[in-house]
Amino acid sequence: MTQSLHLLHVDAFTPQGWVRDACISIAAGKITDIFPYKNGMPMPEGKCLERKGWIASPGWIELQINGAFGVDFAEEPQRMWEIAARLPEFGFTAFLPTIVTSPPAVFQQAIEVWKGGPPTGWQGAIPLGLHFEGPFLNPKKKGAHNPQLLQPPNPNLVADWDAANGVRLVTLAPELPGAYELAQTLRERGIVLSIGHSYATYEEALTAFEQGFRYVTHLYNAMTPLEYRAPGLVGAVLTHPEITVSLIADGIHVHPAMLKLAYQTRSPDHVVLVTDAMSALGMPPGRYPLGGKQEVFVDGHSARLADGTLAGSLLKPADALRNMMTFCDAPMEKILPCLTSTPAAVLGLSNKGTLQVGADADLTLLDPEGNLAMTLVGGEIVYEA
Numbered sequence: 046m047t048q049s050l051h052l053l054h055v056d057a058f059t060p061q062g063w064v065r066d067a068c069i070s071i072a073a074g075k076i077t078d079i080f081p082y083k084n085g086m087p088m089p090e091g092k093c094l095e096r097k098g099w100i101a102s103p104g105w106i107e108l109q110i111n112g113a114f115g116v117d118f119a120e121e122p123q124r125m126w127e128i129a130a131r132l133p134e135f136g137f138t139a140f141l142p143t144i145v146t147s148p149p150a151v152f153q154q155a156i157e158v159w160k161g162g163p164p165t166g167w168q169g170a171i172p173l174g175l176h177f178e179g180p181f182l183n184p185k186k187k188g189a190h191n192p193q194l195l196q197p198p199n200p201n202l203v204a205d206w207d208a209a210n211g212v213r214l215v216t217l218a219p220e221l222p223g224a225y226e227l228a229q230t231l232r233e234r235g236i237v238l239s240i241g242h243s244y245a246t247y248e249e250a251l252t253a254f255e256q257g258f259r260y261v262t263h264l265y266n267a268m269t270p271l272e273y274r275a276p277g278l279v280g281a282v283l284t285h286p287e288i289t290v291s292l293i294a295d296g297i298h299v300h301p302a303m304l305k306l307a308y309q310t311r312s313p314d315h316v317v318l319v320t321d322a323m324s325a326l327g328m329p330p331g332r333y334p335l336g337g338k339q340e341v342f343v344d345g346h347s348a349r350l351a352d353g354t355l356a357g358s359l360l361k362p363a364d365a366l367r368n369m370m371t372f373c374d375a376p377m378e379k380i381l382p383c384l385t386s387t388p389a390a391v392l393g394l395s396n397k398g399t400l401q402v403g404a405d406a407d408l409t410l411l412d413p414e415g416n417l418a419m420t421l422v423g424g425e426i427v428y429e430a
Contacts, residue, residue, distance in 0.1 A: 049091035104138025104407030119336025130169035146179030174213030182242035189356035191337030208235030250281035323357030
């Protein structure tokens with residue numbers, strides 16, 4: 046039987062706020078206790094790690110990542126578990142491998158790889174399912190997606206798309222003919238619907254909200270912008286704070302002032318920080334693959350197609366956290382939910398994204414300077430700086 050683990054003298058971020066100088070007790074992959082640990086108290090039985098001043102956050106959950114360490118999930122879906130094993134190096138404890146617009150066989154292969162499960166003895170960030178970003182996107186807002194592979198909404202292409210097969214999130218353009226019928230089918234199968242890569246007007250966006258779209262993929266990017274006579278999709282989102290949005294907080298995809306504006310229009314439980322990282326994450330500058338048989342040029346700051354179009358990011362979640370704290374002039378506790386409890390809520394998960402008794406013991410720990418120091422998944426240390 047695995048012995049219990051106790052993290053001592055950490056500052057724990059819980060749903061009730063900070064528990065300073067805390068002990069977090071873990072057993073059988075679950076959090077069993079969180080309490081202030083005062084000097085002179087007896088050592089708990091089991092393995093004890095004293096980490097004075099460290100910040101204990103719920104494990105970080107990523108809803109949009111295209112790849113890392115030279116591997117693109119849409120180009121090599123069979124390597125999903127291999128890359129998942131290394132994502133704790135960035136503080137991720139769970140994530141959705143994201144498959145961008147690709148041939149239908151690629152989406153099917155991703156489903157089979159996810160359903161096949163991890164190899165024996167595997168440890169890493171848990172793939173909670175899949176995010177299919179495409180192929181039902183508007184060609185006018187294709188971004189870095191291969192336009193030759195875009196498709197109109199087609200129920201025949203989604204026969205195996207359901208939550209039981211791991212498809213948890215689908216991004217599509219609701220203004221396309223047949224999109225609402227397809228969306229209803231996906232929603233009935235337990236899939237979260239997201240608006241993205243869309244040329245929707247303000248009015249079409251409101252209709253999409255009524256049709257069950259409650260999430261928006263990388264707000265501002267690849268969608269109709271805010272104009273004073275034509276509010277567009279962005280205007281619809283900014284004036285409807287009940288819609289959850291994802292943001293790429295690298296300061297490149299979106300101006301810091303616009304990130305702050307989006308954050309100010311809604312509570313943190315309706316904001317998700319995503320990296321939208323591509324295969325060059327964790328790699329040196331060079332040329333890297335992107336789904337749809339495309340090549341991306343990486344200079345160490347951004348990832349772009351040959352024509353200069355942004356093609357994912359190189360953003361790390363710790364940097365996204367720091368950036369949003371700076372851009373929004375907000376303390377850490379006001380931004381941490383955007384990496385933890387909010388993405389968990391998007392997927393309907395109550396056992397992740399939170400530090401409380403009975404929750405999964407997934408933790409991301411930062412040192413007193415705010416640098417990633419340790420990642421735990423299911424109570425096991427899977428990364429230590």
